[in-house]
Amino acid sequence: MTLSHPSVNPLCALVMAVLLSMLLVPSLFLNQDQWDKHLPTVEQNSSLNVKFDPKATKLTWDCQENATYGECVLIHKEKGQIKKKVKDKECQCTFQDCSLHGGVTLTVEVNINQRRISETLVYLNPGREGTAAQNFSCLIYNADFMNCTWAKGQAAPNDVQYFLYIRDSKKKIERECPHYLKDSGTHVGCHLQDLSGLTSYSYFLVNGTSQEAGIQFFDSVLLLKEIEQYNPPNNITVHCNESHCFIRWEKPRTRKTLSIREFQYQLDIQRQSDTGSSRNQLIVVSGDMGNKYSFPRPGLRAKHTVKIRTADARKAHWGAWSQPAEFGSAEPESSLVHVYLLVVLGTFVCGLTISCLFKRFLGMHRLFPPIPRIKDKLNDSHQIDHQQILWEKFAHDVGKGDKEEVLAVEEVAEAPANA
Ligand SMILES: *[C@@H]1O[C@H](CO)[C@@H](O)[C@H](O)[C@H]1NC(C)=O
Numbered sequence: 001m002t003l004s005h006p007s008v009n010p011l012c013a014l015v016m017a018v019l020l021s022m023l024l025v026p027s028l029f030l031n032q033d034q035w036d037k038h039l040p041t042v043e044q045n046s047s048l049n050v051k052f053d054p055k056a057t058k059l060t061w062d063c064q065e066n067a068t069y070g071e072c073v074l075i076h077k078e079k080g081q082i083k084k085k086v087k088d089k090e091c092q093c094t095f096q097d098c099s100l101h102g103g104v105t106l107t108v109e110v111n112i113n114q115r116r117i118s119e120t121l122v123y124l125n126p127g128r129e130g131t132a133a134q135n136f137s138c139l140i141y142n143a144d145f146m147n148c149t150w151a152k153g154q155a156a157p158n159d160v161q162y163f164l165y166i167r168d169s170k171k172k173i174e175r176e177c178p179h180y181l182k183d184s185g186t187h188v189g190c191h192l193q194d195l196s197g198l199t200s201y202s203y204f205l206v207n208g209t210s211q212e213a214g215i216q217f218f219d220s221v222l223l224l225k226e227i228e229q230y231n232p233p234n235n236i237t238v239h240c241n242e243s244h245c246f247i248r249w250e251k252p253r254t255r256k257t258l259s260i261r262e263f264q265y266q267l268d269i270q271r272q273s274d275t276g277s278s279r280n281q282l283i284v285v286s287g288d289m290g291n292k293y294s295f296p297r298p299g300l301r302a303k304h305t306v307k308i309r310t311a312d313a314r315k316a317h318w319g320a321w322s323q324p325a326e327f328g329s330a331e332p333e334s335s336l337v338h339v340y341l342l343v344v345l346g347t348f349v350c351g352l353t354i355s356c357l358f359k360r361f362l363g364m365h366r367l368f369p370p371i372p373r374i375k376d377k378l379n380d381s382h383q384i385d386h387q388q389i390l391w392e393k394f395a396h397d398v399g400k401g402d403k404e405e406v407l408a409v410e411e412v413a414e415a416p417a418n419a
């Protein structure tokens with residue numbers, strides 16, 4: 001017995017030491033960790049079996065008895081953390097649609113009998129890097145139509161084919177593009193003629209197939225209001241009185257009926273006779289001003305045109321210009337020129353007649369010496385040319401008279417001189 005004691009004691013001490021160290025290590029971890037985590041071994045077990053359904057942006061896990069509190073966290077590269085509280089007795093979280101092509105990290109945390117259990121899942125874009133559609137963009141135009149375009153990924157194999165799916169945010173009804181735009185067989189765009197099923201935020205997914213490699217997807221959540229380009233306003237009319245011109249128009253038709261306040265307009269008023277566009281004015285009129293604009297009638301009453309385009313009241317994302325509408329008709333101006341020319345012509349003809357009569361009178365009365373000055377003017381063609389040049393210059397200065405009208409004057413002026 002006495003012999004056995006010393007031999008047993010070292011063995012016991014060793015076993016004790018090993019046991020102690022084994023107990024101490026977890027307890028040390030426990031000290032470092034939060035105190036509410038009593039059993040780290042359970043925590044390390046991935047007992048929740050978390051699954052992610054990207055189509056529904058939904059996290060699900062195995063339901064646990066006595067789970068009291070739960071939270072889901074989605075970590076998005078651009079948007080950061082998005083947290084959701086788990087509803088009582090539920091073992092799922094549904095996030096709002098968000099783009100997933102950059103990959104997301106998802107975490108579920110639940111408390112079971114005062115123990116916190118958390119599990120993390122990383123969702124990655126499957127497929128080869130650089131194969132996804134790039135430069136994706138969509139445009140709504142003419143109220144009912146939408147065009148989306150994209151380009152082939154840089155690393156996409158030649159046989160790649162892309163497909164576009166669009167789903168609404170509420171009922172999550174998904175539909176494939178009805179009419180693809182193709183570039184040598186590859187889908188690179190989509191034309192839609194019916195936007196009725198889409199919600200203000202809609203989810204767009206472009207995935208693809210290839211025999212050579214897995215194709216990554218591209219996805220995006222677009223606010224339809226932001227991709228809509230408005231038509232020019234309807235029924236543009238211009239009325240001028242003696243002092244003012246008054247422009248009126250109607251708001252364009254849009255995808256959703258909007259109040260007049262949600263628009264702004266830009267007016268481009270130009271003098272049509274001007275060669276350079278230096279004289280045009282760009283005027284912005286907000287939609288709540290009643291879709292009208294009046295301004296003092298231009299003094300010279302030259303022909304003007306106005307074009308109008310539309311944008312969202314908050315964003316100067318301008319649509320296409322309307323057809324130019326003419327106003328401030330050139331009629332009064334040209335008739336003025338005519339009157340002026342008639343007066344000038346009349347005076348000239350009168351002058352000629354009088355001088356002819358005077359010449360005859362002089363011929364009849366040869367007794368009197370001739371008056372050289374008047375004779376010279378009539379006989380010397382150089383003198384007449386000079387006169388014509390003066391006329392032409394005068395007509396030009398008088399104002400904007402057309403060349404044809406000046407030429408008409410010349411012909412008439414020449415006729416008596418030649419005769
Ligand atoms: C923890 O994991 C082990 C093995 O990985 C397994 O045998 C055990 O059942 C798991 N415990 C729970 C509570 O899921």
Ligand SMILES: *[C@@H]1O[C@H](CO)[C@@H](O)[C@H](O)[C@H]1NC(C)=O
Pocket residue numbers: 065066113
């Ligand atoms: C749930 O809680 C009840 C009462 O607190 C307890 O009896 C039961 O063992 C718990 N179940 C689990 C799986 O922890």
Ligand SMILES: *[C@@H]1O[C@H](CO)[C@@H](O)[C@H](O)[C@H]1NC(C)=O
Pocket residue numbers: 134135151152
């Ligand atoms: C995509 O857009 C980028 C920048 O906007 C441009 O440099 C690139 O050429 C575009 N790629 C294609 C294939 O159009």
Ligand SMILES: *[C@@H]1O[C@H](CO)[C@@H](O)[C@H](O)[C@H]1NC(C)=O
Pocket residue numbers: 139141146147181191
């Ligand atoms: C949209 O696509 C259609 C079909 O290719 C085309 O005719 C139309 O001009 C495009 N419209 C715009 C605004 O890009």
Ligand SMILES: *[C@@H]1O[C@H](CO)[C@@H](O)[C@H](O)[C@H]1NC(C)=O
Pocket residue numbers: 055163165174205207208209
């Ligand atoms: C692309 O996405 C749609 C909609 O989620 C799916 O039905 C289709 O199978 C996917 N195609 C590929 C090649 O992943």
Ligand SMILES: *[C@@H]1O[C@H](CO)[C@@H](O)[C@H](O)[C@H]1NC(C)=O
Pocket residue numbers: 234235
């Ligand atoms: C505006 O034009 C449309 C057709 O473009 C016409 O049906 C409508 O009656 C016009 N409205 C007014 C007030 O002139």
Ligand SMILES: *[C@@H]1O[C@H](CO)[C@@H](O)[C@H](O)[C@H]1NC(C)=O
Pocket residue numbers: 241242243244245246294
């Ligand atoms: C011309 O119209 C403007 C605005 O429409 C008005 O203020 C002005 O009194 C009118 N002038 C005449 C002479 O009718």
